[in-house]
Structures are given as C-alpha cells and as structure tokens.
Amino acid sequence: MPLCSANCGSNAILKRPKTGDALCKECFFEAFENEVHFTITKARLFEPGKTVAIAASGGKDSTVLAYVLKLLNEKFKYNLKLVLLSIDEGITGYRDDSLDTVKKNRDDYEMPLKIMSYKDLYGWTMDEIVAEIGRKNNCTFCGVFRRQALDRGANLLKVDYLATGHNADDIAETVLMNILRGDLARLNRCTSIITDSGDGIPRVKPLKYTYEKEIVMYAYFRKLIYFSTECVFAPNAYRGHARVLLKDLEKIDPSVIMNIIQSGESLKVNETANMPTLTKCSRCNYVSSQTVCKACVLLEGLNKGLPRLGIGKSSKVKRILEENEKKNCDSTSCCRTNNCKKDIEGVEKCTDKLSSVNLIK
Numbered sequence: 001m002p003l004c005s006a007n008c009g010s011n012a013i014l015k016r017p018k019t020g021d022a023l024c025k026e027c028f029f030e031a032f033e034n035e036v037h038f039t040i041t042k043a044r045l046f047e048p049g050k051t052v053a054i055a056a057s058g059g060k061d062s063t064v065l066a067y068v069l070k071l072l073n074e075k076f077k078y079n080l081k082l083v084l085l086s087i088d089e090g091i092t093g094y095r096d097d098s099l100d101t102v103k104k105n106r107d108d109y110e111m112p113l114k115i116m117s118y119k120d121l122y123g124w125t126m127d128e129i130v131a132e133i134g135r136k137n138n139c140t141f142c143g144v145f146r147r148q149a150l151d152r153g154a155n156l157l158k159v160d161y162l163a164t165g166h167n168a169d170d171i172a173e174t175v176l177m178n179i180l181r182g183d184l185a186r187l188n189r190c191t192s193i194i195t196d197s198g199d200g201i202p203r204v205k206p207l208k209y210t211y212e213k214e215i216v217m218y219a220y221f222r223k224l225i226y227f228s229t230e231c232v233f234a235p236n237a238y239r240g241h242a243r244v245l246l247k248d249l250e251k252i253d254p255s256v257i258m259n260i261i262q263s264g265e266s267l268k269v270n271e272t273a274n275m276p277t278l279t280k281c282s283r284c285n286y287v288s289s290q291t292v293c294k295a296c297v298l299l300e301g302l303n304k305g306l307p308r309l310g311i312g313k314s315s316k317v318k319r320i321l322e323e324n325e326k327k328n329c330d331s332t333s334c335c336r337t338n339n340c341k342k343d344i345e346g347v348e349k350c351t352d353k354l355s356s357v358n359l360i361k
C-alpha cells in the first residue's frame, strides 16, 4: 500500500482520476473541497450575504454540490443563504424517486426546498409529452422546459444566484458537441462559469473543473445519499456520442477533459460571425433569441396536436404554423383582419383562435 502523496503519513486508498495522485481519504476530501473553494473564489462566484438556489435533481452532481457548498460556506464563512430548488418533470419511476432523495437532503442539510412541476408551469408532465411525441425527441422538450423552469423558480424564490451541478465532463462534452454541430453561439458561451439567464439571476457552475469520476468518489467516501438511476426515457443521443468519445479519450489521457475546457475558454468567435441577439419572448416575456421562445413554440405544438413543432428546422416550423393557421382561420375572421403575422418569428396570432393554448404565465 503506497503512502499518501500529501505526506500525511497515512496509507493511500485511492488514485485521483484528475491528477493521478495516490491519496488517503482525508487528503482527498481536502484536495477536492479546496479545489471547489478555489474555483469559487477565483471566479468571484458569490458575494457575501446573498442567497443561492442550488438546482437539486437528487443525482450525484447536485447532491455533492449541495453538500460541499454547505461545508465551504461554514468553513470559509461565505455568509451565503442556501436553498434547494427542484423541478419535477413528471417522469414516473424516475423523478418521483429522485425527489424523495432531495427531500432527504433537505432534512439532512437543513436547507429549505422548493419544488416546481412541469404540470403546473406548462400543463403537461413528461409522461404525457412522451405519450404524444414518442421517445425520440423528448429530451428537447425536457431540456428546454427545465432550463426555463429553473429560471422561473429562481425568480419566484427571489434568489441572487442559481447554482447547477454541471461538472468538468459535462462542460467538455458540450464544447465537443458545439464544435461538431458548428454552433458558434453556444460554443462561445458554454464554458462560462457564470451565465446570465436574461432575468438578472446569474447561473453559476462551482463544479466546472471537477471531474465526474471524482464526484462519484467523493460521494462514495462521504457516504452521501443520492439517486443514481438513469432517466427512464431515451437519453440525449447526440450528447451520448460526445460522452463516449470523451470517455475513450480520458482513458488514454485524463487531462483531455481540462484541455478541452481550456481550449473552449480560449476560443474567441470572429466578430463577423452571425450571432443571435437576445430579446424577450413576445408571449411569455422570457429571454429568447427569437420573437417567440423555444418553450412557447414547443408548447404550442403540444397544445395544437402538432408535437413535432419546434423539433425540426425553423423554416419547417414556420411552414407548419402557416398551414395550421390556414386550416384554422375561416375567410371572415382571417388573421390579417386581426393584424396577425403568419410567421413564428412574429407570432401575434388571432387570440380567439389561440385561447385554448396554455401559454406560460
């Protein structure tokens, strides 16, 4: 048994995936926590006296995030108020069970918990959405709705920051995905440790430089309770490819994860590149790069029996909406008489025709 490389005199019990150092349990805890503390202080993630909502799914990342933030807050006197915010997507056999874990964390870590549900916000559970759309594209709905639900929850709680458990592997995967897709706008912002949700509540990622394998190790040795089952619906296929590629590269050289993040951070998008400008959704007032945000388009598709609306290209969306409008509008109450633009970019549709649509309030 080798000695702990931190020279504490104890035997090492693990090899750190990130650095290869052989460490004892206590020295691993210290190294792990100090690195998160360094990330927080170097990026000046939090101002003292503020409130942080921790986006808590019950999974390993957000559970470790909640535990470490509580520990560092006390140890280094950040003077933060920590609360948990969970989104119930309405996935039977998955989220219902993971929310039980979050409730346990709420009690163990003594943090208030707010749960917001897709059913209340959008009128649909993911179970119902999958029954409509099938298993292939359901991740699009879930991702778009969750992002917005978290921002809405943060606004409701009037917190100053929203912290998510995104780890180094997640960020590196996202860099790869955006390169493969040629998505410059996302590539430009995906490595930011602080992002603006558009509503003035910054999103922060304190685990940005923490390897997933180390999070699992930390949770294991700290005996943290977390929920480890995969989502019962199909995983995000494209991200899956990036994940497999990253895991293969990590086996050859673990520093590849940090190298990809650092490369992403150093990239500067050419100023002549066509970048979207952020505006407010004309329907729900949520930040969007289109006149109507993606969540409202997806929701309209669901409510009008066109669940694939918003899944494909925007030109296709536009065509489907136009066709749908033609079908719905009779000649005497044509959209035009109500000054309606037949265009998803400027959806000001006949309000009487859309009265049944469950717009996000």
Ligand SMILES: Nc1ncnc2c1ncn2[C@@H]1O[C@H](COP(=O)(O)OP(=O)(O)OP(=O)(O)O)[C@@H](O)[C@H]1O
Pocket (backbone or CB within 6 Å): 054, 055, 056, 057, 058, 059, 060, 061, 062, 063, 085, 086, 087, 088, 089, 146, 163, 164, 165, 166, 170
């Ligand atoms: N239902 C949810 N409620 C609240 N926060 C969520 C929820 N789902 C995801 N998040 C937040 O987004 C982060 C990234 O989510 P992702 O779906 O990639 O899960 P993950 O990598 O498995 O993380 P975790 O282990 O925390 O579930 C999570 O760490 C968490 O902070």
